[in-house]
Each structure stands twice: as C-alpha cells, then as structure tokens.
Amino acid sequence: MKYSGILVGSALSLLAWSCGNNTSEGGQKGTAAGPDILAANLDTTVNPAQDFFDYANGGWIKSNPIPDEQKSWGIAYLVQEDLYNRLKTINEQALKQADNAIAKKIAAFWSSGMDTVALKQQGVEQLQPEMQLIDNIKTKEDVLNVIAQLNRKGFSPLFNGYVAQDDMNSEKMAFNLHQGGLGLPNRDYYFNTDERTRKIREAYPAHIETMLGLAGIADGKNKSAAIFKLETSLAKVSRKLEDLRDPYKNYNKYAVSGLQKLTADIDWKKWLTEAGINNLDTVIVGQPEFFTAINNALKTESIDTWKDYLKWQVIRSTAPFLNPQLEDARFDFYGKTLSGVKKQKPRWKRVLDEEEDAMGEALGQLFVKEYFNEKAKKRYNDMVEDIREALKDRIKKLTWMSEPTKAKALDKLAKMRKKVGYPDKWKDFSAMNIKAQSYVRNVIAAREWWYNYEIAKLGKPVDREEWSMTPQTYNAYYNPSNNEIVLPAGIFTVPGKRDEELDDALVYGYAAASTIGHEITHGFDDQGAQYDAEGNLKNWWTKDDEKNFKARTEVMINQFNKYIAVDDLHVNGKATVGENIADLGGVLLGWDAFVKKEQYKKGEKIAGLNPGQRFFLGYSLGWLYNTRKESLAQQILTDVHSPAKYRVNGPFSDVDAFYEVFKVKPGDGMYIADSLRVRIW
Structure with missing residues (x-):
C-alpha cells in the first residue's frame, strides 16, 4: 500500500516508461486506450x-x-503486479549474465530463494553460527555482548540501534538507541482489552511454542511463557505510537560515559566495541526509561530466559527463509491471525520482496534503463x-x-x-556476500552488509544525495x-x-x-x-x-x-x-x-x-x-x-x-x- 510520508529514518507500471511524453494542456487523451479509469x-x-x-x-x-494472499487490495497492488512480472524477467535474465557483477548477485539470490528442493531439506542448522553464540552465554554481560554481535549480522533483538542524521545538527551522522524487542507489533497488543487484540495476544505464546518446537527446542510451553512475560515487561515501558511522534521528547543526547546514569550495570563502551562502533563520543537515546528497564531486567531475568528469548528473536526473524514448515507456521500467526490474510503469496513474489530489501537499488539500476x-x-x-x-x-x-x-x-x-x-x-553492492549458498545465509549476508554500510557513515560527511x-x-x-x-x-x-x-x-x-x-x-x-x-x-x-x-x-x-x-x-x-x-x-x-x-x-x-x-x-x-x-x-x-x-x-x-x-x-x-x-x- 502506498504510505507516502515523513521519513524519520510503487511499483512502476511497465506500461508507463514513455510517461515523459506530456500531453499539451489542450490535448488530453483520457479515453485513448480503453475505458476511462475514473x-x-x-x-x-x-x-x-x-x-x-x-x-x-x-x-x-x-x-x-x-x-x-493479500490483507488488502487496491491501486498499489495493481501496479505491483506489473512490477513483479518485470522484476521476475530481470532475475531470469540475470541467470544468463555471468559476466555482469550486479546480475551475478541477483541471480545467486534468486536461485537460493527459488530452490524449493534445498529449502525442504534444510532447517535451523543453517543458523548454527548464531545459535552457537547464544548457547555460549554464561553471564549477563555475555547477553549484551551477543546482542551486539547479532546486531552486526543484521538482527535487532531487545532494542534498535541505527545511524541517522543528528536532529539537532543535520551535518552530522549520529548513533541512536531506540526501544524495540517485541514480537507483537507494538506495546498496545500486550495490554489493550478489546476482543480482537485480546485474541491475538492469547494466541501469541502458543505460536512461540510451535516455532520453538519446529526449531528442535524442547520444553517450548514453559519457554514461550517466559519469553512472553519478558516481552510484556518491555512493552510496559515502551512508548505509545502517538508519543513516538514528538521529536523533542524522543531526542535525548548522552555522552557515552554518561549512559551509566541510565544503566549502571551496562558497559556501553564495551558494547559499542563489540558492535563494531569505535571512537563514538555521544549517543542519542530515544526513550531513556526503556533502557533503564533493560538494565533492571538483566538483573532479574535468568540467563536461560535470555538465551531462549534471543533464540526466539533469531528464529522469528529468519523463519521465512529457512524451510516451509517454519515459514508456514510464522505465516499462520503473523499473516492469518494478525492480518487476516488467508494464504501466502507465490514463492517467486516472496523472494522478490526480500530481494527488494536486500539489494533493491541494484535491481533499480537494471530497471530504470528500460522503464x-x-x-x-x-x-x-x-x-x-x-x-x-x-x-x-x-x-x-x-x-x-x-x-x-x-x-x-x-x-x-x-x-x-x-x-x-x-x-x-x-x-556499490560489490562487497555484499551474495553467492551460491542457502537462502537464509544470503539474507543474513545482505543484512550484515547493510549494517556495515550504515555504521560506516559515522564520522563522515552526510551524503545528501x-x-x-x-x-x-x-x-x-x-x-x-x-x-x-x-x-x-x-x-x-x-x-x-x-x-x-x-x-x-x-x-x-x-x-x-x-x-x-x-x-x-x-x-x-x-x-x-x-x-x-x-x-x-x-x-x-x-x-x-x-x-x-x-x-x-x-x-x-x-x-x-x-x-x-x-x-x-x-x-x-x-x-x-x-x-x-x-x-x-x-x-x-x-x-x-x-x-x-x-x-x-x-x-x-x-x-x-x-x-x-x-x-x-x-x-x-x-x-x-x-x-x-x-x-x-x-x-x-x-x-x-x-x-x-x-x-x-x-x-x-x-x-x-x-x-x-x-x-x-x-x-x-x-x-x-x-x-x-x-x-x-
């Protein structure tokens, strides 16, 4: 759906490439090609x-x-149908262009996403590097270190860290810390009492249990209950949608050393180093109370609960790219229960959606040449x-x-x-490690590239182009x-x-x-x-x-x-x-x-x-x-x-x-x- 808006952070119908041929003001052609659309x-x-x-x-x-397969239907989807078909053609043509660096990456991503035979045979073992990091956690400090390492791989468990222009100084790029960590869309889903929201909330722990079971994690019922309890505590200190719209209230600049006032038990200098962020003097904290609550939760929640929570966050984030069982189970909750969608889009469209997130501008280079x-x-x-x-x-x-x-x-x-x-x-996507490997590893490789791309902006002039x-x-x-x-x-x-x-x-x-x-x-x-x-x-x-x-x-x-x-x-x-x-x-x-x-x-x-x-x-x-x-x-x-x-x-x-x-x-x-x-x- 078109949601044009303000960025605090369309498919081009392929019948419209010659749209520069502007009609003269007196010579409209509203009925030239079939019925008038209006x-x-x-x-x-x-x-x-x-x-x-x-x-x-x-x-x-x-x-x-x-x-x-849709939660709504309208103008953007009609345009998107044209786009899907054209982008599908670009991907299929890329399979034949081994000498073109951009086409080669596009082909590798497309092939891994469309290889249904391989997808049926693989499972959570594809996440072994991430799961091993989590299994090695022994202390509360380890929890934060692993979160930093997962951030570098493009995951955002517990809270969101991102780079953006400093609201008070648009010539400088700043690192921001923002509330996050919820498996439901926002805080209201954890507390609203209307029947629709209540049913979604009641179905959520069972969904976590199902997903953990499909990932081979035992005792899913108790673990899902603990995860839900932890998320509810995070939701309690999360700001409401309307409160997130006030730029002054959500701008709180701290010296890195001053973050200890918020979170006495978190060594942010070490965390930033683990996250690959060096020589940083200040951080902009969106919702200080949220990070104070994290500090307290690290002291009160057990290590086992933190490990289960982090595994859940990784599985939830990658389920669509692992195997059909996990993808379908995720869709049952987030698609059917939450959004009312009755069935998934065809696989080829789902792969194109993910490819757009991974390297849409690479596709765009091939796209605009023709359209x-x-x-x-x-x-x-x-x-x-x-x-x-x-x-x-x-x-x-x-x-x-x-x-x-x-x-x-x-x-x-x-x-x-x-x-x-x-x-x-x-x-320039040349450093993005897309190659002949599993679909989920290509997705993670793209996310990792984007993380490094954004972090590299710190300390450099703002690119206004x-x-x-x-x-x-x-x-x-x-x-x-x-x-x-x-x-x-x-x-x-x-x-x-x-x-x-x-x-x-x-x-x-x-x-x-x-x-x-x-x-x-x-x-x-x-x-x-x-x-x-x-x-x-x-x-x-x-x-x-x-x-x-x-x-x-x-x-x-x-x-x-x-x-x-x-x-x-x-x-x-x-x-x-x-x-x-x-x-x-x-x-x-x-x-x-x-x-x-x-x-x-x-x-x-x-x-x-x-x-x-x-x-x-x-x-x-x-x-x-x-x-x-x-x-x-x-x-x-x-x-x-x-x-x-x-x-x-x-x-x-x-x-x-x-x-x-x-x-x-x-x-x-x-x-x-x-x-x-x-x-x-």
Missing part, C-alpha cells in the same frame, strides 16, 4: 456528497474481492515546481501567521530539495533532516495506462496532490514544522504563531478522532495528525496548481466528468483500497496513516472547492460547517 471505478448508486470514497472507488471494490526515461523525470520535476509555487502563494496569504514566521517558512520552502525518479549516484527508497518503489517520503522530498519513479504510475493517455485533471489529483503536495506539506506538518530550512530540529516560529498552528492541528485531531475505522475502533487523530495535515495540504496545493491548467479553464468533459470532478476522483484513485477488518484493526494500533477511506473523505470535507464541485450541502455526510473546517496551510 468513470469505470464509480459506484453511481452512492451520493458523492454523502460518502465520496464509496462513490469514487465503490464500483471497483464491489467487482474486485481481496485475493486470499523510466529522462523525459519522464523532467515532467515530474516541473510538477514539483508547480506545487512549490502554489504553497508559496498560500503562505503569503495566510492570515494567522506573522510576517517573520512567513519569511522563514518561505525560506524553508525555497531550499527544499527534490529527488525525482531515481538517484544520480548508485550504491543518498536515496532511502528504490526507483521501482510505489511510495515517497519527506526527510526533515535533509529538507527534501524523494519521489521514486513508481509513485506516479496509473496501472494499465501510459502517462500520455492521462489528462491533467487526473494527474494533478493522483500525482500532484496525493504525492507531491503531500510530501511538500510534510515539511510543514506538526513534525516537519519543527525542523528549519537546514534540516535541524529548531524552533523557527513566534510564540503566537506556534500557538495558532497547534490550535488548528487540534481541530484536525478532533475531526479524525470521530471516524470509526472498524468495529468500535476509532481513528487515532493524534497519531495520524501529521499524515492528515499532509493529505489536506496535498489536495489544496494540487487544486491550486490544476486550476491554472488549460483543461480546467476550458471545462470540457471526459467520460461525462468535468475537470473539477476528475481532479477529486484522480486523488481518490490514489487511495483505491479494500482492506480486511483484521488489517484495519492492526493499522489503527500501529500506523500513523489513517485508513484509505478517511484519507479521501477526511481532507475533502475541509476543502471549499470540493463543496462547490460536488454541491455538498448541510446534512450531507461529507459536510462540515465552514467555521469548523480545518484551516492550516
């Missing part, structure tokens, strides 16, 4: 003023049930500037913001970097530390259509509003607005402006808190407020840019729809999803994005132009009184 998706039995999402997408949803050209890159570069200009005009006209803050906002907007399509400089997504990704992000938007080629794709077949109204809704405008607005949402033009966490607002901004975001929080996503679960307005601000900003900016286009001025209809209607339907196409109840419930607890339905109905209810285009009036389901609508950017 008209075809409509459910005309629904009043658009009552429920726009159901009106725009209901026809498609009624005719396209969710496949058994995304310079003309396409120019079209969307130009569209970014249309949206930038629209926000510039809006900032200048704001009545609630003072001139000094406006000046800084305009400076930040002007300095915002854009990355479109694919990187100009590719990562790096991408954190691959060109073939159906997603996008805003990175506050770089003050940049990153728009991979795949995010602009409409499945089954060439770009030149799409009219401006559809494209300005689908791409300019739901993606480009969304990402630019992330620079000015409740999180992004806390970073300055250089990417530093620094307050650039006057006190009155900050107060006005927060009051306006509260209106949005209250609006989304009222939406019921599934059963009696409401959308978490506080956790999702950043994405909701970006959605609303995207719609407004996309509309402002579109009304300057010739198509809007002419007002001619396509497939019975006028330009204004097509714009809002184009945006809604970007959120064409049907989602299982189990997955919706999981999303509410774990995701900072609202469900797809409310990413359409929510922002549209705050957009005056929507009321005019669709004649929304008091009493309609989409109606919010003018005085109660969200007014931010």
